[in-house]
Amino acid sequence: MKLDYILLKNYRQYQKEKIIFSDPEKNRNFTIIQGANGTGKTNILNAVTWCLYGKELHMGTKYRGLPLVNTCSLNHMKSGEKCTVEVEMQMFDEDNQKIIIHRKLGYQKNEQGNIRVVPEEQSNCQDGSKVEMIRQIRGDMIYVQDPVFIINKMIPEPIEGYFFFDGEQLNDYFKQTSGEHIKEAVFRISQLALFEKLIEHLSSRKRDFIKTGGELSSKAVEISSSLETYTKSRDQHLEKVKEFQQQKVDADKKVEEYSEKLRTGPDFDVVKLESECREIEKELEQLEDELKDLTKEKNNYLINNAPIIFGYKAIKKVITEISKREEAGDIPSDYKRDFIGKLLKNGECICGADISKENNCRKNVKKYLESGSTLDDLSSELTKLFTTLTNDSESISKFKDQSISYGKRITRLDGLRKSKSETLQKKKEMIGESKVDQIKLWQSKKEEYRKIRDDLFSEISTSRVRAENADHKIQELTSKLEQELEKEEKSREIGKKLKFIDHSLTAATEIKNQIMSDLRKEIEKKTEEQFFELIWKKDTYKEVKIDDNYNISVMHQSGLEGVGTLSAGERQVLALSFMAALNNVSGFNIPILIDTPLGRISKDVKTKIANNLPNYLKEKQVGLLVIDEEYTSEVRNKLSKRVGKEYRIDFKETPDGSYSKVIPYD
């Protein structure tokens, strides 16, 4: 899909601007919009998300709560007059057919000079706006029936942030985004929903089939009824997990929003305190992980040693008994009883003497047999047992010291954790005691959302455990049901069909997992390639790893994980590399818009990125919203062959308000 233009009417800084993105030359897929901070670059991202979803998803604190309408247009409105905010995007689909998305929202000024939203007729959005979608089908332009649904199918809202994003915030991307959230996004981006649907469909067919499959024995009916109960329970818990996860993401955003307010607020002391709190929180997180790992290690040590300590009396008794028997010469015995028995049976001694009859020779050989130990044939087993038990019994002498050592390490970590928690609490209280009411409110809101987030975290874990346990039970019951159906002739056919559905389910799940795994490896490979291409400390880092849960690590040459030690610029390069990799392997052909892509990055690396990014995203249409410091002459030079349209935002402030014009670059 290609973005042809964005039309902005009375939206934020823009009174009436049309920004054309498409270029007739195929490989000129980059559009540059350059403007100083505050001129309206980010609001171009917001205009896109408002047009698509009726939400400004990249809104900073500055404009939050303010009406969308341009201040100049607002000031020119007479009382009772209506002014409409409009954003229109025209795109071309894969068949070069036009898609127009148009959203509008009216504002009206009353006699007191206040403005209010006038909801659109047949509004299809919470903010009162109305979106329309028009598609070209051959020569005709046709209104799409359910535009909200179709837009979300085309560019799902949960993944818009992977196509329209703020480069500066990428710095915090890996700190604020959980691996799980990324995994979910990759799942959506890779369009594996089809497999989900297939699995869902097969599961529901299986349920229906069990219900109506035919005559079942009472035992099979009982199992299938339990199966139904557990399946319902699992699905309910999984639904809850999803719901809580979304609520947690929202709570996370709120915590971050209020923390940002405190860090950039009017009280310098609070700004400092809040930054310190963030640092302590990070250290605390690390300490808690270490504590958890160490406790687990200690618990395993206890479990592994319990058999030796609790069984020590028995072990000691056996060691003593075997030693006694060894001293007595019972083990190993001088003669193998089996061997002597064979000589007597064959009637010939080892020396050749005839012992087939009751002569003196036979009597002597019999004496050896009677005097030999009955334990003779257990000799080797007893010797092995003796060695193993002796080693075990010796190892418990270290138990006390080892257990004390674990205890000391855990106490030290716990003490450190407590002291850090207390410091954190004190600092939070100091923020809460600020004389500025606004700060008190932000702090209490932040803590309120943190509490919600923590509660949700426990809820997610509980629901997930319950879902997994139910799933375990479902597998067990399915296998029991199959066995039951095998038993009777009349249900054997049902059993076969059920097995077929089960095999199909397993195959669909395995294929889905395999694709997810391949994708992860591909993203890992591409992120690493890009990161090492761009990074300036190539010898410091060894590799980039993305685990099954999409936790991203950058490994130091020393083998230690290093994301925590990356500089802001390095983190931004890592996130940019990851985003580029994700876009590269994604099944969505959506234009990419990046605000301040090179903000924190040093001069040399900026040039490298400018050199590299067009090759990396050569199939994609890319819009870069840059500030002057980013769009250096070197960067411009490197990108020149790939840039189709180049604009500058001209910001004007007048007594009636402010507005921006988007003008082609000189």
Next chain:
Amino acid sequence: MTKTKEPDRVSIRKADRKDYDRLKEKDSPFFGRENKDLFILSMIIGFNAGTRLELDKKDGFVRTEYFSDKEKAIMKAIAISELNDLEILRDKEKIYSIVEEYAASGIKILKEEVFNEDFSSFFKKLEADLNNKLKSLKI
């Protein structure tokens, strides 16, 4: 003494299967542990408590080939000490039947200790019990 072959698996009481399953669930401290680990722990807890419980209905639980030499050595030590006879080593069926009965008694104690208190209490108690045992053994 009758010589018997090593059975191919150890059994638990059929009624205890759900308790073993419960101990392996995700919210249990034994999540991720194998059946044989739970069997050995139950056996040693039962042995420590000095109680055996006869298995009414048997349910095959762990293949004996999965036990390590160390684990088999402890099972043998328990059986020998129980009967005061090294010759029991010839009767593998008897060895396993003794340890199965200890495990049947141990799983009851284990389940109660794990789920009646929080998990950290279980491990604290286990550590205290192990240290007390060492003290009583004068080690």
